[in-house]
Amino acid sequence: MSQLKDLLSNLSPAKLGEAIQKSQIYRSVFRVGVPVSDRKRMLVMLGNVFLHLHPVKVRKSGIRLRFTWCMGGITFFLFLVLTFTGLLLMFYYRPTIEYAYVDIIDLREQVPLGIMREIHRWGAHAMVISVWLHMFRVFMTGSYKPPREFNWGVGVILLVLTLLLSFTGYLLPWDQLAMWAITVGSNMARATPFAGYEGPGANLLTLGENIPLISSTSDARFALLGGTRVGEMALLRFYVLHCVGLPLVAGFLMAVHFWRIRRDGGISGPL
Amino acid sequence: METIKDIINTLTAPEILITLAAILLFVSARYRHLFYTNKVALILFPAMFVFMAISMFDEDFYLIVTKPDNVPIVGMLFLIPFFTWLSMREAVRNDKRTEEGAPLIEKEETADKVLTWPDLVYTELIAIVLLTVLLVGWSILIPAPLEESANPAATPNPSKAPWYFLGLQEMLVYFDPWLAGVVFPGLIIVGLMAIPYIDTNPKGNGYYTFKERSWEIMTFLFGFLILWVLLVILGTFLRGPNWNFFGPYEYWDTHKLEALVNVDLSDYFWVRLLGMGRPDNILVRESVGFLVVLGYFLVPPMLLAKTIFKRFYENLGPARYHIMVFLLLCMASLPIKMVLRWLFNLKYIIGIPEYFFNI
Known part of the structure; x- marks a missing residue:
């Protein structure tokens, strides 16, 4: 019974998301992962063929x-x-x-x-x-x-x-x-x-x-x-x-x- | 109500509408610190909207505005004035800051670099979502136009080009197809591409300003707003059967007659001025026209170089200077021909229909 409870609580959306992000498939597609740090935000701009149309940083006045x-x-x-x-x-x-x-x-x-x-x-x-x-x-x-x-x-x-x-x-x-x-x-x-x-x-x-x-x-x-x-x-x-x-x-x-x-x-x- | 409609119908006649718009453009630029303010926008744009909304109760107005392919031009009617106002407001603000010795609006933030993700990418995402919603909504509400199957035997009256070429079609009133449909479009493209090479003013690069480049901006605004956008609007909403003018509240009567009283320059010169018949020899007949056209392209560049364009001549050097003046003269030839038509019913300055060479 308690095992089933554990399993259910592990199925919460947040945990599921975490699991997906850790999976090999996800990481093979999105190398950088979710851009939560400034380092990752830069890497995502460099690593994505579409996003790299843009520079990593832009002048605030320009956008x-x-x-x-x-x-x-x-x-x-x-x-x-x-x-x-x-x-x-x-x-x-x-x-x-x-x-x-x-x-x-x-x-x-x-x-x-x-x-x-x-x-x-x-x-x-x-x-x-x-x-x-x-x-x-x-x-x-x-x-x-x-x-x-x-x-x-x-x-x-x-x-x-x-x-x-x-x-x-x-x-x-x-x-x-x-x-x-x-x-x-x-x-x-x-x-x-x-x-x-x-x-x-x-x-x-x-x-x-x-x-x-x-x-x-x-x-x-x-x-x-x-x-x-x-x-x-x-x-x-x-x-x-x-x-x-x-x-x-x-x-x-x-x-x-x-x-x-x-x-x-x-x-x-x-x- | 009918009187107001009549007044508007009269005021929108091409000669009056174009003149009024040109006056508005120059006056608003002269008093730009009064005109391009939030207050004026808060009155002007709602007023335009109310004017459109009330006008929709008029049958003829409703008919022309709601033609499916005219919907984008109605949008343009608001978008272009809005962005003209916006850019001029920014320019006025920047000029004021420069006068006071404060940094430009843009300059305050040039040194700040922000990460493209998320600052720019999210803006783009929001723009994409909003635009998609707009497009899908628009597409559900208004079906794309589809008329009867193409029939080469049934010419519609009026036959109009796609709306973005109606400025060129409107030019056909004043110039023959070889100029309005071929030479001028070519010159517009060449002229636009030449802008960076003939505008050597280093100021105003990368920020809104009016004062530092008033001459360039006024030339461009006159060309873009009056000679292009306004002519598109005129051609779309105010030209009906036989390309006759119809006011916005006027019924498109196929039988409306407009007297054709246009006269060639050669007629004016030989018949009316000298009181004799037109000479048979084409070159003699059109000699006055050739002199006028040659003079138009040869004399002003030399005169201007010594007077008001002296600064340009010195900065640009002869080659660039003459290209610039040639392009400007070509652009100016349209309003000049318009005024000559309105005032003197002048048809052709050079008229050689034998060789399709009419100017």
């Missing part, structure tokens, strides 16, 4: 919410949310004219608790705003000044990539909103100087005497859409760019961006 607005971090988190929800959406979506729209309808009506498309869309809008605000903060604190000039440039490209990611994703539902927004947007390419068939200078470029080099089937817009209008090829192109091409480039540049924050002295502050 004030009032100073950074947390906008860079929020942007990165939204990128991760969009990657995850986007991956789930890819299970249900086929980028062809035949299926694209009905797949979205299915997603809305058949998938239980389906808010993945909502999270993906609203998250994308939120990311555009958070990226603008991040740039705004960096400007207002003069954080682009030496030694961070290069990282500001990388940031500008990441901002453009964010807009392009959002733009390419806009077409995928293949509804009226999508098609015409992309039509309006991509029509601009047809006015590219020397490279769009309605751009200035395009009709000066000819092959031989009078065969136009730039026509509606050989200009910048055609390259973007894979056709003379927003159709099947455009859908495929935007899908590939949206799901593979642009995220790869953005991920690559984010690595550069984060690395350079560390190399250039961490979050900016007065010298």
Whole structure:
């Protein structure tokens, strides 16, 4: 009887936690254990691949919410949310004219608790705003000044990539909103100087005497859409760019961006 | 009530709205120690909120604001002014400290180093949790928009680009696509990336300040708030069928007519000023326009270098100086073209539709 009592008292959550923390499995995963001492708090930052994006110690002024607005971090988190929800959406979506729209309808009506498309869309809008605000903060604190000039440039490209990611994703539902927004947007390419068939200078470029080099089937817009209008090829192109091409480039540049924050002295502050 | 609505409908006309916003920006910066204070924020932001809430009772306002894809822009309507206010408040506080000889707000804590775990990691964790709650709540409440299946034969009126490009689409009112859709976006990207190399002012690095870099901040705020964010808002909420202007309480009438009375510079010069027909030769016809555009890009840099930009010219050297002035002139060309349109109905300064070369 008393043995059973002992066993039960040993099953208290605190004791159980202790036992787990002592187990070989736990210690093989979390080498440092629970960071209860300053030494362990430092070791945990060094030992974890994700946490080591950050330095072990930071300037107190730099992590004030009032100073950074947390906008860079929020942007990165939204990128991760969009990657995850986007991956789930890819299970249900086929980028062809035949299926694209009905797949979205299915997603809305058949998938239980389906808010993945909502999270993906609203998250994308939120990311555009958070990226603008991040740039705004960096400007207002003069954080682009030496030694961070290069990282500001990388940031500008990441901002453009964010807009392009959002733009390419806009077409995928293949509804009226999508098609015409992309039509309006991509029509601009047809006015590219020397490279769009309605751009200035395009009709000066000819092959031989009078065969136009730039026509509606050989200009910048055609390259973007894979056709003379927003159709099947455009859908495929935007899908590939949206799901593979642009995220790869953005991920690559984010690595550069984060690395350079560390190399250039961490979050900016007065010298 | 109707009178108030009419007044607001009138005040939000592009020419008035943009002018008022620019005036507000400069006046608030001039009297920043009065404007960017907690007191003003406590009046301003609730007032904005109440204004939005009351306006929701108007059918037309409700319709345009609650379009699913317009919801983020409504959020932006509050976020951007809030963060503008916040950064300027910090700047004003820091400037006051500098004047009094006290250390900057940030400086007081720069020497203090804290452990990333827990001080930063926990902040990030809380931010992630709150953002997740917000996103899930938003997603449950408002379904993502989905219209009818794409139909190349049925053009919606108005056809709008995604909302973050509506500033560019709004520019189409004043410039042709090759400028508004290709050259200017390219220049915005190049111009932004050039900022660290043409702003050689060593002050204000890593802390909020206005006084030490007022020129840079005002240029940026004018570009970002007026020429980008305000144009996005204008394009989203106030442009209806045929890209006509509609006040926030106005019904989007497809048949609203706006007289097209815009006139080319060549018309002004040859027909109205000299009283003769426009010459047949394109180059002669547009010679005035070419002179104006060339003059615009060649004369001010030289004049400014000797007068108000003398300091820049000496600090930056000729190459950086000329790049900076060129970028500034490109940026200024948009408000200049706007004003010319509003005052003189000027359509093109150079108009050569034969070669799609219109400025």
